[in-house]
Amino acid sequence: MTNHGKTLLMIAFEFPPSNGASVPRIESFYRYLKQWGWKVVVLTASSKAYQRIDNSYQDGKEDLVYRAMALDVPRHLSIKGKYLSSMEMPDRWGLTWIPCALVKGKKLLKQYKPDIIWSSSPIPSTHYIAQKLSSEGNIPWVADYRDPFHYMNGSAGKRLDKQHKKIDSQTLKQASTLTFATQQVRDLYCKEYGDLVSEKSMVIENGFDESNFKKLAELPAMESPFSTDKFSLYYSGVLYPHGRDPKPIFSALALLQREGKINEDNFELIFQGAGDGQDFHHTLNELGIVNLVKFIPPVPFINALSNMMQCSALLLIQDERFNKQIPGKLYEYLRTQKPLLVKSPTGSATQTLAANHAGVVSCYSEAESKVALLAIIEQQSAEIKRNLDGHSRENKARQLHNALIALV
Numbered sequence: 001m002t003n004h005g006k007t008l009l010m011i012a013f014e015f016p017p018s019n020g021a022s023v024p025r026i027e028s029f030y031r032y033l034k035q036w037g038w039k040v041v042v043l044t045a046s047s048k049a050y051q052r053i054d055n056s057y058q059d060g061k062e063d064l065v066y067r068a069m070a071l072d073v074p075r076h077l078s079i080k081g082k083y084l085s086s087m088e089m090p091d092r093w094g095l096t097w098i099p100c101a102l103v104k105g106k107k108l109l110k111q112y113k114p115d116i117i118w119s120s121s122p123i124p125s126t127h128y129i130a131q132k133l134s135s136e137g138n139i140p141w142v143a144d145y146r147d148p149f150h151y152m153n154g155s156a157g158k159r160l161d162k163q164h165k166k167i168d169s170q171t172l173k174q175a176s177t178l179t180f181a182t183q184q185v186r187d188l189y190c191k192e193y194g195d196l197v198s199e200k201s202m203v204i205e206n207g208f209d210e211s212n213f214k215k216l217a218e219l220p221a222m223e224s225p226f227s228t229d230k231f232s233l234y235y236s237g238v239l240y241p242h243g244r245d246p247k248p249i250f251s252a253l254a255l256l257q258r259e260g261k262i263n264e265d266n267f268e269l270i271f272q273g274a275g276d277g278q279d280f281h282h283t284l285n286e287l288g289i290v291n292l293v294k295f296i297p298p299v300p301f302i303n304a305l306s307n308m309m310q311c312s313a314l315l316l317i318q319d320e321r322f323n324k325q326i327p328g329k330l331y332e333y334l335r336t337q338k339p340l341l342v343k344s345p346t347g348s349a350t351q352t353l354a355a356n357h358a359g360v361v362s363c364y365s366e367a368e369s370k371v372a373l374l375a376i377i378e379q380q381s382a383e384i385k386r387n388l389d390g391h392s393r394e395n396k397a398r399q400l401h402n403a404l405i406a407l408v
Contacts, residue, residue: 007039009114015044019052032397045070054300070097094125120144127171143175184324184349206328208335209393222306234311239274252369254287264291273298313339323348339379359384
């Protein structure tokens with residue numbers, strides 16, 4: 001499967017060493033396309049733009065990775081914590097990342113003469129940069145939507161919504177092909193924009209990367225944060241009040257503790273990468289479950305994967321606000337063949353996909369969470385065999401490869 005030496009300019013704000021949620025999608029496309037004969041030139045942000053960094057990462061000697069300065073307005077451009085909200089246009093990095101990436105991007109067009117451009121949101125400025133460079137060089141462009149732009153299922157505020165809508169509609173018009181990470185997001189766009197989207201779009205879902213599991217198996221065993229004598233429920237990633245709210249789970253734990261079903265000697269819930277837990281301290285105190293729940297600092301991806309493989313069961317939280325989205329992490333969770341507790345509304349994209357597989361228990365309300373927690377604890381030594389052939393990152397990269405070849 002080769003592409004006869006074609007060149008792809010990949011424009012992505014998130015790229016290693018960023019530890020952000022969109023990195024595995026972007027990085028796996030990068031790696032597989034290179035393997036299949038593409039010359040891939042990456043235009044990304046300077047690493048200081050990222051809030052979370054994997055310090056073990058280094059660009060390889062063969063990598064053609066170019067980083068344009070991108071400063072985060074609240075972190076780098078505020079004075080005593082204050083800044084003008086108009087500086088966050090069209091997002092927190094755009095003020096510096098757009099002009100710097102355009103200057104660098106124009107040089108890359110001259111230097112490498114790419115046959116095709118690929119860009120991945122989540123931040124609006126990335127598609128804006130791709131649109132300008134695609135016009136400049138009259139180059140076919142594939143725009144990748146991991147998530148819908150904010151205004152499509154909520155609001156970022158009037159001024160930003162207006163600007164995002166403008167960037168979005170220019171992207172939809174000008175891109176040769178649109179790819180969406182879920183069928184539900186594609187449907188949302190087809191409903192809003194009709195033929196403009198339906199005639200040139202496809203779904204390329206996220207997936208898990210088998211090579212990471214192979215790499216993990218070859219490494220010496222890593223230390224784990226779990227107690228050997230407890231049922232360890234593990235959550236890897238961020239939490240936020242509207243969208244990933246663990247409170248129904250906390251209330252359910254308090255009920256189970258009161259009923260004598262669990263206690264601090266036989267159960268622990270560990271959050272990793274979700275902050276220090278200060279925001280939840282009051283709730284945990286009130287419920288009397290401080291000793292059941294721990295918050296620990298984030299670790300590089302491979303260490304988190306090792307923890308996923310060593311816990312008793314995994315927890316995923318994806319609330320109503322994200323009903324049309326599926327976090328990339330779900331595929332890794334499924335691939336571990338561990339019991340999985342999914343807190344997401346029945347019928348959401350996440351719950352629907354997860355429920356197709358063995359060893360998955362779903363819940364949303366406090367009452368459902370209680371029943372689900374008991375069910376997952378009872379499953380703990382069950383042998384789970386999920387068939388996940390369709391969900392590998394290599395498969396997804398092949399879909400992208402074929403779409404690029406069709407355009408070139």
